[in-house]
Amino acid sequence: MQDQDKSSELAAQVREAAARKQPLRLVGLDSKAFYGHPVDAEPLSLATHRGIVRYEPTELVITARAGTPVAEIEAALAANGQMLAFEPPDFAGQASLGGAVASGLGGPRRPWGGAPRDLLLGVTLLDGQGRILRFGGEVMKNVAGYDLSRLMAGALGTLGALLELSIKVLPAPKVERSLVLTVARDRALQLMRDLARQPAPLSAACHLEDRLYIRLSGNASSVAAWEKQIGGDGGAGNDFWSKLRNHKLDFFQSERPLWRLSLPPATPRLDCEKEVLTDWAGAQRWVYSSCTAAELRHEVAKVGGHAILFRHGDTETPVFHPLNHVGEHLHRRLKKTFDPAGILNPGRQYAAI
Amino acid sequence: MNDIDRNRRRADLATKLRPVVNGHHVFSSDEELKPYECDGLAAYRVVPLLVVLPGSVEEVQEVLRICHAEGVAVVARGAGTGLSGGALPHEDGILLSLARLNRILAIDPDNGCARVQPGVRNLAISEAARPHGLYYAPDPSSQIACTIGGNVAENAGGVHCLKYGLTVNNLLAVEIVTIEGDRLTLGGGGLDGPGYDLLALITGSEGMLGIVVEVTVKLLPTPQRAQVALAAFDDVEAAGQAVADIIAAGILPAGLEMMDNPSIRAAEDFVHAGYPTQAAAILLCEVDGGNEEVSEDIARVRQRLLDSGASEVRTASDDAERARFWAGRKAAFPAVGRISPDYYCMDGTIPRKHLPHVLREIARYSKESGLRVANVFHAGDGNLHPLILYDANNPGELEQAEEVGGRILELCVEVGGTITGEHGVGLEKINQMCAQFPPEELQVFHDVKAAFDAQGLLNPGKAIPTLNRCAEFGAMHVKAGDLRFPHLERF
Numbered sequence: 001m002q003d004q005d006k007s008s009e010l011a012a013q014v015r016e017a018a019a020r021k022q023p024l025r026l027v028g029l030d031s032k033a034f035y036g037h038p039v040d041a042e043p044l045s046l047a048t049h050r051g052i053v054r055y056e057p058t059e060l061v062i063t064a065r066a067g068t069p070v071a072e073i074e075a076a077l078a079a080n081g082q083m084l085a086f087e088p089p090d091f092a093g094q095a096s097l098g099g100a101v102a103s104g105l106g107g108p109r110r111p112w113g114g115a116p117r118d119l120l121l122g123v124t125l126l127d128g129q130g131r132i133l134r135f136g137g138e139v140m141k142n143v144a145g146y147d148l149s150r151l152m153a154g155a156l157g158t159l160g161a162l163l164e165l166s167i168k169v170l171p172a173p174k175v176e177r178s179l180v181l182t183v184a185r186d187r188a189l190q191l192m193r194d195l196a197r198q199p200a201p202l203s204a205a206c207h208l209e210d211r212l213y214i215r216l217s218g219n220a221s222s223v224a225a226w227e228k229q230i231g232g233d234g235g236a237g238n239d240f241w242s243k244l245r246n247h248k249l250d251f252f253q254s255e256r257p258l259w260r261l262s263l264p265p266a267t268p269r270l271d272c273e274k275e276v277l278t279d280w281a282g283a284q285r286w287v288y289s290s291c292t293a294a295e296l297r298h299e300v301a302k303v304g305g306h307a308i309l310f311r312h313g314d315t316e317t318p319v320f321h322p323l324n325h326v327g328e329h330l331h332r333r334l335k336k337t338f339d340p341a342g343i344l345n346p347g348r349q350y351a352a353i
Numbered sequence: 354m355n356d357i358d359r360n361r362r363r364a365d366l367a368t369k370l371r372p373v374v375n376g377h378h379v380f381s382s383d384e385e386l387k388p389y390e391c392d393g394l395a396a397y398r399v400v401p402l403l404v405v406l407p408g409s410v411e412e413v414q415e416v417l418r419i420c421h422a423e424g425v426a427v428v429a430r431g432a433g434t435g436l437s438g439g440a441l442p443h444e445d446g447i448l449l450s451l452a453r454l455n456r457i458l459a460i461d462p463d464n465g466c467a468r469v470q471p472g473v474r475n476l477a478i479s480e481a482a483r484p485h486g487l488y489y490a491p492d493p494s495s496q497i498a499c500t501i502g503g504n505v506a507e508n509a510g511g512v513h514c515l516k517y518g519l520t521v522n523n524l525l526a527v528e529i530v531t532i533e534g535d536r537l538t539l540g541g542g543g544l545d546g547p548g549y550d551l552l553a554l555i556t557g558s559e560g561m562l563g564i565v566v567e568v569t570v571k572l573l574p575t576p577q578r579a580q581v582a583l584a585a586f587d588d589v590e591a592a593g594q595a596v597a598d599i600i601a602a603g604i605l606p607a608g609l610e611m612m613d614n615p616s617i618r619a620a621e622d623f624v625h626a627g628y629p630t631q632a633a634a635i636l637l638c639e640v641d642g643g644n645e646e647v648s649e650d651i652a653r654v655r656q657r658l659l660d661s662g663a664s665e666v667r668t669a670s671d672d673a674e675r676a677r678f679w680a681g682r683k684a685a686f687p688a689v690g691r692i693s694p695d696y697y698c699m700d701g702t703i704p705r706k707h708l709p710h711v712l713r714e715i716a717r718y719s720k721e722s723g724l725r726v727a728n729v730f731h732a733g734d735g736n737l738h739p740l741i742l743y744d745a746n747n748p749g750e751l752e753q754a755e756e757v758g759g760r761i762l763e764l765c766v767e768v769g770g771t772i773t774g775e776h777g778v779g780l781e782k783i784n785q786m787c788a789q790f791p792p793e794e795l796q797v798f799h800d801v802k803a804a805f806d807a808q809g810l811l812n813p814g815k816a817i818p819t820l821n822r823c824a825e826f827g828a829m830h831v832k833a834g835d836l837r838f839p840h841l842e843r844f
Contacts, residue, residue: 304542
């Protein structure tokens with residue numbers, strides 16, 4: 001598809017919808033349509049608003065339009081020995097950059113490489129009145145004004161349609177090695193936490209079905225030294241990490257409700273977990289639950305975490321962890337600031353937001 | 354308010370607040386208020402109505418409830434080391450010092466985090482974490498004195514940002530008290546929290562949205578080793594190119610600092626770091642990590658620097674020499690303070706490729722104004738600190754320094770950068786915000802502020818200029834033609 005700037009057409013479409021109070025469903029490459037509550041509305045398609053706008057490897061920044069496929073960006077970066085450090089998941093082989101940031105999801109590298117919000121330097125967005133606004137920029141350090149670009153990461157398009165994104169990129173590691181250790185869950189969690197406390201070149205740590213998968217990234221000598229120290233065998237390979245990142249492992253091939261738990265990483269086994277994949281050295285757990293949603297959320301909240309009903313939820317259960325009344329009040333007021341008519345992805349994240 | 358009204362107001366408010374904070378933690382006399390009249394930007398001074406020092410989160414809540422009900426402005430203050438006047442008091446408001454909330458609540462090595470009160474000093478966190486082999490990465494130059502609450506409010510940086518990020522990248526949770534007196538936790542115990550990323554929004558919001566009462570920071574494993582190379586260059590352009598060459602080689606230095614000749618000389622005279630005083634610029638490039646990694650990387654850095662035309666490259670042979678290399682850079686500001694009665698520190702960030710152009714322009718402004726300028730530069734992340742030398746005793750020189758500073762910041766915006774990389778807007782750079790943001794974006798900032806603080810009581814008049822102010826600033830600040838550098842790409 002051809003690179004093109006559709007900003008003015010998109011702005012006109014939003015202005016027109018705002019005038020009619022017509023809700024819009026923001027769509028990039030539609031690879032995460034399952035995520036969040038369904039939005040019954042006219043589509044606002046960002047897919048054709050695409051293309052890399054600026055990329056200078058030595059500035060460590062790439063700026064691209066929202067509809068640009070993540071794969072295209074990663075290819076351009078790889079040609080210059082660089083990468084998107086948050087490893088955005090690509091569930092259907094065609095994620096867009098806008099969707100990757102708007103969903104706020106990070107891959108296995110996230111605890112070390114950062115989340116989309118950590119790497120996001122600036123955005124141009126289309127607010128609910130069809131105004132094109134620019135926040136942040138293309139420089140690494142910028143504290144002028146409130147950080148409204150990072151506010152957009154994970155907001156699922158409810159505050160604005162992202163048009164253009166500037167992302168900090170990092171050098172790709174020279175060497176990556178994967179190790180597999182056969183070890184039971186509780187011991188694996190302990191091992192992951194012990195490793196995370198050491199200056200090891202970790203870039204992923206995941207446990208599934210009595211196997212602990214470790215990825216080391218860095219230069220050859222450092223990776224080799226830690227490989228020797230950790231032990232295990234090198235059986236997994238990069239295939240495992242790409243399957244983990246994009247939810248292609250057998251664990252994810254179920255029609256049961258899949259929960260994503262964000263927890264203090266050392267949190268021990270939860271009562272509610274029936275089957276669990278532990279990622280991010282313990283901080284992210286994918287769970288098939290043995291409890292009701294309320295019970296699971298209660299258990300998770302007690303340890304300071306939150307729970308998202310990621311996939312295959314019923315229509316009754318809120319997808320995202322309920323906010324307390326102070327938080328909800330602020331969310332509503334922010335929504336009103338950016339989208340007074342409430343037309344951008346209404347209800348996708350929270351009711352009335 | 355006139356003085357009589359103000360004194361009445363002061364007495365009335367003190368009566369209401371004293372019972373909340375144990376009586377003696379409300380300051381109201383001239384001699385008690387005087388030490389709080391400015392922060393690190395001493396050119397601006399205002400005596401607040403009262404200084405209030407709550408000793409618990411509950412007390413903060415109660416103080417804010419009273420101020421909210423009474424319509425009293427609240428300016429939060431940590432250690433008062435900020436350089437942009439963010440903690441400059443409001444003459445009709447209270448100054449809320451968080452200094453008594455200074456306890457480290459928990460060091461949690463298993464979860465890689467520390468839970469601390471806002472008045473804990475930045476460096477104290479790393480000191481407390483050290484026995485566990487962990488540390489808190491952001492290291493603003495004031496880290497010995499500045500507090501974490503202020504770091505959150507300003508999104509403080511430091512010399513290791515390129516690799517380890519700013520404050521916003523090293524927080525897990527922040528608890529705030531809203532102007533209504535409600536507690537709210539942003540972020541969470543994991544790596545993300547539910548809903549909008551209000552943690553990112555509060556970070557760097559300069560005390561305008563809420564009062565930070567507890568902070569959970571990420572702790573990282575202390576690198577096994579760090580090594581630094583010092584390279585001298587005969588011209589600044591070559592030094593700038595060397596930075597790009599190091600990045601292009603796929604090396605992510607922990608620190609990458611540049612100093613120009615006036616800074617080198619000032620620093621050398623002061624601390625005798627052994628800097629080459631004839632060099633047009635020096636680069637300090639530090640790499641850290643595992644032992645093997647550091648040995649490999651420093652050899653590559655050295656080769657790159659030589660290939661890029663460095664006239665000399667030295668590698669620190671031990672920790673003492675490494676400390677000496679850094680001593681000059683770390684003492685750059687006080688060193689410049691020795692050669693000039695006063696200096697004015699700027700904080701623009703630019704895309705690195707524009708460095709030679711920006712330095713040439715700064716040299717031109719310096720020549721035109723007759724004021725000397727020394728430049729120190731976080732070269733890795735493009736954050737430039739020009740120090741404008743002046744003498745406040747010479748009538749008009751402060752204003753002249755501010756004028757040069759303003760031109761430098763506008764230049765940063767013109768080349769696609771920003772007016773502040775890590776010091777904040779505060780009161781100091783409020784006019785330049787008009788150059789960086791169009792009215793629509795500024796209005797959104799005001800609306801976001803109103804979402805948290807409808808009456809505008811938290812740190813009023815800071816960070817975001819009113820549209821009227823920008824109109825006035827624009828009117829008295831006519832630029833020749835539209836843009837000064839039409840040959841530059843702009844975005």
